[in-house]
Amino acid sequence: MSLLYDSYTIFWRELKRYKKSRSGVLIRLIQPAIWIIVIGNTFAGTQPLIQSVGFEGQYIEFMAPGVIILTAIFTSIFGGVNTLWDRRYGFMNKALTSPISRSSIALGKMSAISLIAALQASLILGIALAIGVTFPNPIMIAPIMAIVILFSLGFSGISVMVAATAKSQETFWGIINFLGMPLFMLSPALFPLELLPEWLASVAKLNPVTYTVLLVREMMTGVSEGGVPALLSIAVISVFVLIMVGLASYVFTREVNKPF
Amino acid sequence: MYSIETKSLSKSFGDLKAVNDISFTVQEGEIFGFLGPNGAGKSTTMMILTTLLKPTSGQALVSGYDVRANPKEVRQRIGYVQQETTVDEYLTGRENLILQARLNHIPKDEIDKNIDEVLDLIELSDKQNEAVVTYSGGMRKRLDIAGGLLHRPKVLFLDEPTVGLDIQTRRKIWEYIKKIHTEFDMTIFLTTHYMEEADQLCDRIGIIDSGKIQVIDSPENMKSAMGKEVISLVIENGEAQTKFIEELEKIQLVNKINHDNEKITIFASKGTEVIPKIFQISSDLKIKINTISLTSPTLDDVFISYTGHEIRDEGGFNRKKEHAKMKRLRA
Ligand SMILES: Nc1ncnc2c1ncn2[C@@H]1O[C@H](COP(=O)(O)OP(=O)(O)OP(=O)(O)O)[C@@H](O)[C@H]1O
Ligand SMILES: [Mg+2]
Numbered sequence: 001m002s003l004l005y006d007s008y009t010i011f012w013r014e015l016k017r018y019k020k021s022r023s024g025v026l027i028r029l030i031q032p033a034i035w036i037i038v039i040g041n042t043f044a045g046t047q048p049l050i051q052s053v054g055f056e057g058q059y060i061e062f063m064a065p066g067v068i069i070l071t072a073i074f075t076s077i078f079g080g081v082n083t084l085w086d087r088r089y090g091f092m093n094k095a096l097t098s099p100i101s102r103s104s105i106a107l108g109k110m111s112a113i114s115l116i117a118a119l120q121a122s123l124i125l126g127i128a129l130a131i132g133v134t135f136p137n138p139i140m141i142a143p144i145m146a147i148v149i150l151f152s153l154g155f156s157g158i159s160v161m162v163a164a165t166a167k168s169q170e171t172f173w174g175i176i177n178f179l180g181m182p183l184f185m186l187s188p189a190l191f192p193l194e195l196l197p198e199w200l201a202s203v204a205k206l207n208p209v210t211y212t213v214l215l216v217r218e219m220m221t222g223v224s225e226g227g228v229p230a231l232l233s234i235a236v237i238s239v240f241v242l243i244m245v246g247l248a249s250y251v252f253t254r255e256v257n258k259p260f
Numbered sequence: 261m262y263s264i265e266t267k268s269l270s271k272s273f274g275d276l277k278a279v280n281d282i283s284f285t286v287q288e289g290e291i292f293g294f295l296g297p298n299g300a301g302k303s304t305t306m307m308i309l310t311t312l313l314k315p316t317s318g319q320a321l322v323s324g325y326d327v328r329a330n331p332k333e334v335r336q337r338i339g340y341v342q343q344e345t346t347v348d349e350y351l352t353g354r355e356n357l358i359l360q361a362r363l364n365h366i367p368k369d370e371i372d373k374n375i376d377e378v379l380d381l382i383e384l385s386d387k388q389n390e391a392v393v394t395y396s397g398g399m400r401k402r403l404d405i406a407g408g409l410l411h412r413p414k415v416l417f418l419d420e421p422t423v424g425l426d427i428q429t430r431r432k433i434w435e436y437i438k439k440i441h442t443e444f445d446m447t448i449f450l451t452t453h454y455m456e457e458a459d460q461l462c463d464r465i466g467i468i469d470s471g472k473i474q475v476i477d478s479p480e481n482m483k484s485a486m487g488k489e490v491i492s493l494v495i496e497n498g499e500a501q502t503k504f505i506e507e508l509e510k511i512q513l514v515n516k517i518n519h520d521n522e523k524i525t526i527f528a529s530k531g532t533e534v535i536p537k538i539f540q541i542s543s544d545l546k547i548k549i550n551t552i553s554l555t556s557p558t559l560d561d562v563f564i565s566y567t568g569h570e571i572r573d574e575g576g577f578n579r580k581k582e583h584a585k586m587k588r589l590r591a
Pocket of ligand 2: 420
């Protein structure tokens with residue numbers, strides 16, 4: 001049978017587990033909800049700053065896409081942690097002694113994580129709408145979610161890779177926290193790139209999060225900033241995702257073949 | 261063709277030789293067991309045979325395929341039930357089996373039929389739609405075993421299938437294993453450190469200790485090789501002990517003697533004739549016998565005679581480990 005069928009088997013299992021651990025869903029929403037409500041209002045006074053880069057709306061409308069991406073980043077980059085549990089509690093060995101391929105395990109996990117991340121992100125989008133963020137074109141929700149899923153796939157790749165390599169939770173969380181926060185902060189998620197010092201801005205230009213934020217913000221507000229065309233953003237995200245998925249399958253396969 | 265064949269199989273972890281030059285074969289349709297204490301190398305051997313660990317040296321064939329060269333072929337032909345229970349707690353019993361069925365590529369139209377059949381066999385049909393969190397340790401183990409045989413593997417590996425379970429549950433699981441074996445006609449390779457389990461289930465047993473196989477034979481042969489009867493003595497500790505043993509060894513009908521301080525085990529062909537002679541010697545040497553008993557040999561005796569220690573030698577340590585296993589089973 002095919003890689004697709006086998007990946008779906010793992011995907012199905014991960015989603016079942018997610019559905020049945022509902023408490024986690026809400027807990028993971030608290031932080032981004034606080035971001036959007038508290039920080040969105042705290043920095044409401046910075047409107048002149050964002051106006052200076054050509055953004056006419058409320059600050060909260062500027063940062064809402066950023067918080068949606070924040071949710072996607074953290075849900076997906078944390079999402080691989082159960083790989084460690086699977087190795088510790090035998091599910092992994094069960095899968096490894098079955099005829100399915102190692103990469104289908106990684107792919108199944110990644111696709112489940114990215115879907116879950118998108119679900120969480122869509123809840124944040126709901127909160128944003130509820131607190132008054134407007135949406136010029138509601139039809140855009142579908143492509144926005146598609147972008148969020150795609151982008152999260154890349155980050156789930158990072159997560160699965162780190163989880164397969166780390167032998168302990170401590171290592172996993174250490175590496176993930178080391179990666180996650182800077183990737184988020186070094187992007188225009190909360191403030192326009194133009195406000196960053198030159199050198200930081202050029203570092204941010206290497207960050208796939210930057211392109212995702214710009215793209216999603218353009219889709220939500222209709223304002224294009226920083227002179228990055230949408231097509232370029234889509235291309236950068238796609239390349240990032242392809243590399244991460246490929247790398248994650250490779251690293252995962254290599255690592256799970258070693259004893260835990 | 262053998263179902264399992266190993267040639268000088270070894271596995272080292274650093275300096276530790278967990279599996280040390282093991283060679284054995286298992287016939288198709290046989291129930292073969294590894295009997296050994298904690299840390300003997302049972303799980304390690306099983307993990308090599310199920311393609312999870314690469315041997316340091318030597319060769320292992322399962323269903324005719326080399327585990328190192330053709331792991332994919334091997335995986336298509338085996339079922340593996342791990343020592344720790346591995347069922348997904350969030351999922352229901354049935355969902356766990358669906359997962360297992362898909363992992364093992366059971367054709368779509370056979371999945372439901374196979375699951376119903378297996379659930380019936382392990383008597384979990386009425387709990388199948390409840391989450392596994394609500395299952396007892398024994399039920400989880402049964403579900404785990406069901407998952408291992410759902411796809412009718414040619415070779416089923418059971419790593420300590422009843423560890424940490426009470427004796428009733430253990431018996432029940434033995435029954436299932438026997439039923440599985442006759443109904444699906446598969447080769448079963450199991451490990452255990454329960455004598456009774458090995459005795460009850462296995463056609464042949466390999467006694468393994470410190471990574472080495474000490475002996476392989478059927479339980480019956482092992483026991484009869486020991487002599488027909490076992491005389492167990494407990495004597496008062498004293499100077500004359502060594503002399504006493506020497507004298508006992510001179511008795512014609514005695515095959516073998518093991519002693520562990522005040523405990524002496526004598527394997528003999530005609531116990532009833534040996535006992536008076538023992539009393540004779542003890543009164544000559546002025547050794548006080550506290551208790552004496554005459555029994556048929558058990559696997560316990562066999563084990564002691566090959567390894568020089570009881571299987572539960574580690575005492576407190578062992579109990580602690582059992583407890584940890586138990587906790588993990590129920591967690
Ligand atoms: N991954 C590992 N790294 C280092 N040592 C290991 C590893 N796995 C097993 N060992 C060691 O190898 C030896 C054999 O272990 P194994 O798990 O095969 O024993 P076992 O016979 O299954 O024991 P038990 O009855 O406790 O399950 C032990 O000394 C154990 O500590
Ligand atoms: Mg073991």
